[in-house]
Amino acid sequence: MRGMGMMPAHRRKPMSEINVVPYIDVMLVLLVIFMVTAPMLTQGVKVDLPETMSDPIQSDKDVESIIVSVDSNGAYFLEIGDENSDPMSLGEVRTQVSKILSERSAREILVRGDEHVEYGTVVRLMAELQGAGATSVGLITEAPSTEN
Template identity: 75%
Template sequence: MKGMGMMSQQRRKPMAEINVVPYIDVMLVLLVIFMVTAPMLTQGVKVDLPETTSDPIQQDKDVEPITVSVDSNGAYYLEVGDDRGNAISLEQVREQVAKILSQRTSAEVLVRGDEYVDYGQVVRLMAELKSAGATGIGLITDAPDDNR
């Protein structure tokens, strides 16, 4: 009788394994959610960027760049972080960029000019940015398609 009791104790040894199937299910659900919501996070002004090959700009990870967009109609948009405002005048761009640069001197200024905007408008914008205190101005472009 005593031998039978020991046999039953040996068969009921506790399992030391973790069931990871529920964790995999949760991970897959989160993956699907992020895949669906990620394209919605990209906001901004619709601009057809000129295509060219260039090296990427090295950015300081701590300071978000100031982006000024010029759409095909010649309207200016100031984008700082997640704040994408309405169309503003060139003088307002200069005033707001000067205010931002007075607080964050190391902020980088980038220009997103539509491919079909008048070249003179981009040059005037860059001159105003320079007068606002921007020491370096970068131009944003798209990589060219190989299908052309």
């Protein structure tokens, strides 16, 4: 029999663990926030283009280029080497480029857009090319004429 002033029968040890559940919750909330805001940050980029002539793109002769053209009516054409395609839809362009890049990813992709085509048409094309697996896309332009 223990006395009243003696040690209690059931003694609790101090807890030496850190409860990490709230930290995991905060981390998951931050992850969701960054996943939602990251695409919004890359949607629009303000670019001030210089008013000068650009140097031509240096390309490897052993790497075959894929040229996607957009005519003034908004029709898309695919040029691979010496082969030209018939007019195709944006979805068909993405499918064809995806197939080509899956066979050989070390290909140059260039976009040739008519000067009268809407800017949004070229942007949609570049987004589809990115979705097809293109890591970089070049734009084909003509040098400005020196006529006054």
